[in-house]
Amino acid sequence: MKRPRLHLREAPLPGGQPLAFAIGLTIALFVGTLLLLGAGHDPVRIYSRMFEASLGSPDAWAVTLNRAVPLGLAGLAVAVAGSMGLWNIGAEGQIMAGAIAASWVARIGGDWPGLVLIVAMLLAALGGGGLLAVGPAIARARLGVNEIITTLMLNEVAIRLAQWLIHGPWKDPGAHNFPLAPMLPDQARLPTLFSRAHCGLLIAVAVIVISSLAVRYTAWGYELRIAGSSEATARYSGISLSRKILTVLVISGGIAGLAGGVELTGTADRLTESISNGFGFAGIIVAALALMRPSGVAVVALLFGAVQIGGQSIQTLGVSSSVSTILQAFVLFGAIGAGVFSRYRILLDGEARAVPEEVNQ
């Protein structure tokens, strides 16, 4: 009897991850077809509508890119922490904290010139997100408290803080008692590049490129990679683990906060309770699919943006938007499932395909 077995490859298959992603997308589309047929829709019509709305025209591209920006930044935030083996599950809250900090700057600097105001808002967003990560970072670095739990719980804190501000001190007196924060001043809006695509795209690309270069070519990134590969080796060579953990988690929080700032000045008119919009959680998926590599985040974020925008567009055809969520989930399942094969080979006869003896020692 031939039993298939998985065996770890000596090195991951080159190009395996993009291939896995494509397979994941195919599986998702297939499952989506079954779902749509089951619900009595014409899959071809639905899919072509999704494509048109997300990638079919410059306007569609603009909307998709605007969506990919916060996804990419949130994904990068998770990936930066992940390259050292840390899990920042708190990007959602950090996005909110960044948006709150940027709103606060807009409140006090309402009469500043546009460029100054926007830069100040984005810096504040960076700081706000970073600030929310300081607590978990110190707890992890000094006491070894699991950062997954602390960052996750702080999400709730940031969201409640935003709710309190919107319902209380920051409520717009001119909004007829509706719980709304005031609109941003006009000069606080990010300029557009083309159609509705805003400059946040440039900011996101720049941050992703800088992060990739920093991880790959700087001494800081080198120490990060050593610590991510083996904590014992980092200790052995005198790299301070606790300082690395501290800086990496705070930077991760800052990048997520920046996503909140860009989202506020780019697409939202005002601070709302839903400004983080699940980007922080989607960012975990984006980072996982990019194998925690900053360089892979951009591509994955773009595809995820397209799937999300496409999914929203089909609501007008009477299809529930949860189809989009289901599709996203299946892209993830499919890609992670297929990703296994870029790291493992399948053996049919139960023979252990082993590393040669010499290498084994």
Added chain:
Amino acid sequence: MTQTPSPTDESQLAVQLSEVWKTFPGVVANAGVELNVRPRTIHALLGENGAGKSTLMNILAGVYRPDRGELKLHGRAHQFRNPADALSAGIGMVHQEFRLIPSFSVAENVVLGSAPSVIKTRQIEARVAAMADKFGLRVDPAQPLWQLSMGERQKVEILKVLWRDAQVLILDEPTTVLTPDEVHELGEILRRMADDGRCIIFISHKLHEVSGICDEATVLRLGKTVASSLDMATTDSTELARLMVGASPTTPDRPAAATPGVALLELKELSARGDRGIDAFSDVSFQINSGEIVGIAGVAGNGQRELADVIAGLRPSTRGSLIMNDADMTTASPRQRFLSGLCYIPEDRLGVGLAPRLSITDNAILRVYRQQRRGPFIVAEKALSYCKGIIERFGVRSGDVDGPIAALSGGNLQRLLVGRELDSQPSVVVAAQPTRGLDVQGVKAIQDLLLERRNAGAAVLMISEDLDELLTLTDRLLVMEGGNIRGEFDPRTASRQEVGLAMLADTTAISQP
């Protein structure tokens, strides 16, 4: 006891492997190997690291399938698809790494995977005890495995294959975890099994052990059989050694006596805890002078690893003090110690000394990247030329320097690690098991590097389980047992037996349940 070897009829052979070929990507592990094992014998399979011994035995045990070749048991051809096939044909292998569950009892470990559906503990323990008694394997079936020494764990592994009724037992380097006394005991156990009708294949590269235990020997070199079924009674070990290494090995000249200078490393009543929070060693005091190699002998797990970690600053000490180059380093960080001239070659090369997922270059610059910075960046050309320098000077055979370090062979990994560490011209060197698992040239290269460092005036501490190595290489030899220094020997005059006895001080008492 030993039958005279005669041209045997095929059906009389318990195991017959002929023309076995096995290739791995880039490596021909077996190139037409022959092996004939007669029943009721202990057969040594000899060869250097990388000679193809383990591959051949993995083929016999059903772990690998040969590319070509024939396998016959008592004249009947077999093809194993997996280890279960081989086991049901009566072939059991005791691997070098034990596959045992620490929280289970001895008996539970023995029956694991082939236990009856209803486990009657007492009954099973009684059966295991009976089987153990029959062959003189002294273990208590009810004892939890974690309490056992490495030697006792090996007996559990042997019981596992006997429980599955193996008629051919393969032991892969069984003596590496044993003390000299335990090696002797193992020999007696194996003899009883052979007399009971089984045959044993004994993989080793230590000649003096093999000659006392085995009846016949097959020697492999570079994937080929160079001598088949030699009678051990009539073959002397010089001849075997010549067959194994291809040329007559020169007995290593004792390095010129050192002229010790001032004390560079001094331990004063140093104590530390192990991973379980129990004292790993206590009140250890010794000093090493400039131009001196001091060896620490001992069976694994007697505090040597922790001692090395404490000296390197990777584990805190609980009492006592550590002086290096006249400065108190008891609480200094690993980096401070490195800067004041300490280098550490850790036992766990790929998990502590090297970062397994990074490239060869990244690993080579671990000690110097701080000097290769320009602004925040590491200058790639400096890193690359430094890495190439290390590769060249220390004879690392590597492919792509941007490839992962884990792709290097054991010997090349160690050359890179030792080269990188010694490149900083350290005044104190701590080397833990620096030659373990390396082939002859690798061992020689590492030993030479350590000697060279000693001759340049460094204080070298060498921790090893290979007594022969310590006896030939060191200037003074300390024996560590149970977390204490049990004695100091002059390796020029000490005998293996003396040192071996000190290594065992109390363990004989422990192995009596």
